[in-house]
Amino acid sequence: MTQPNLTKNDGITPRSQDYSQWYLDVIKRADLAEHSAVRGCMVIKPHGYAIWEKMQRELDDRFKATGHVNAYFPLFIPLSYLTREEKHAAGFAKECAVVTHHRLKSIDGKVVVDPESKLEEPLVIRPTSETIIWDTYKGWIQSYRDLPLLINQWANVVRWEMRTRLFLRTAEFLWQEGHTAHATEKEALEETYRMLDVYADFAENIMAVPVIRGKKTPGERFAGALETLCIEGMMQDGKALQMGTSHYLGQNFAKSSDVTFLNAAGQREYVYATSWGVSTRLVGALIMTHSDDTGLILPPKLAPIHVVIVPIFKNDAEKIKVLEEAGKVAGELKAQGLVVKLDDREGIMPGAKYYEWEAKGVPVRIEIGPKDLEKGSLCLVRRFVLEKEGETEQEQRKRKKTFVPCAEALAGIKPLLDTMQRELLERAHLLRTKRSRVINSLAEFEQFFKDGGGFAWVHWAGTHEQEEEMAKRFETTIRCIPLPDQIPADAHGTGSCILTGQPSAQRVVMARAY
């Protein structure tokens, strides 16, 4: 495999210098993805896709555990379907790819769209699947006995974005979308909150990203939803990232697609709906939450490779012995269910291998050399533990090496990974705490964002227009109206709106956002 230039600082721009460039550099160095020939679309490379696959597995298990099943609906949506729900249609109108023809033909050696093949009705490439799914559900639901209908699909969607960033916003992306039908509003609302909790649990316990669960303001709601719930994470630059949404759709889509059922009393009713989704954007969240200037840092639960073993030897005699031991160690760790990479490439300095695997985010490295064979020990190195909190660049790059008796080391890897998983969440939590502030005046608000910003907990009673005013003046938006149990102790209670001074029931989270 071709490696990028490994001299100097790994080709990674320091976070402190240019966060956007750092983000792109990490993606490149960790070999996660690249821009494709198609505008706004990316190629997810094996290492990046492996992370997504792990996310999928974790999420899918949780969906199944909460009673959902998977299905697949078409990529194409008849234009007339998309326009059935007025607000929904308006919300997506500006970013739809449309298929209008079904055939090409060759004219003078040039392949062109055959004008004769124009479709009677254009097909929209799904920006989301509510409309086609509800049209389908119509045929599946007759009785309250058919409810609830709990279906998820893993799919790609297309939203023709003007400005794209790898993983965070691309024209085509991968996601899952759950679409459920319920007999009562209460049940549907419970589902909406349940799936939000699933996302929050996944974000915190698997991604090690602390999130705030909340509601979107009407202006930020999903097109066609009565309520949009979200989880919001904070990236290392203090900006917010919406990491998942769960929508209560009421009877809007049931009405526009005429999906009714007979209840136990024999009365015809429209069903109540939810939809919820997370996307490959989560890979971006992962990068921006944990990684550093040497590259990607992955929580062990999402790391495609848990442990890399780097053998060290000077001559053939040592090589044979060291590789034999390395093979044994790899075998024993694999038997524990861990994914282990033995990097036995020749002609590459051990140090070069260290940097490469650190850039790719492998949590634990084991170095095995002649000295370890003598002592019966292994050298353990953790991805984000420095030898000392150094001032110089060299010191910041050097990881702490721990020499542990072999048997003890082997038994200790799994607990070590668990510890690292926990430490990453703690680190992210600490950063969020540091960059969150309860704010009561506009002057303080302005200063907070001048100083780098973060999450501002402010009282709010403004209108949608006043939200836009805040966005213009400070580049901030209301990320969410936090659910009651999400509000820190010092942010409880009523107060007065930071902009208008009107009475406010609770604080909201304002931040700059991706």
Next chain:
RNA sequence: CGGGACGUAGCGCAGUUUGGUAGCGCGCUUGGUUCGGGACCAAGAGGUCGCGGGUUCAAAUCCCGCCGUCCCGACCA
């Protein structure tokens, strides 16, 4: 879609002002010496200079158009 910058070998760049037919570093291949934090020596391979047109005896270089990337705005669930 507006403003700016950029596009030359896998990656990073020089060369463009002043036109003369392409170079450097890293990576890659082969051989040897190396190997506990990014090795060294030697010999090699690799380029439609983003795409299309124009000017010219001659274009990476000048002109026009287009495409793409990045940054800033607008837009955005």
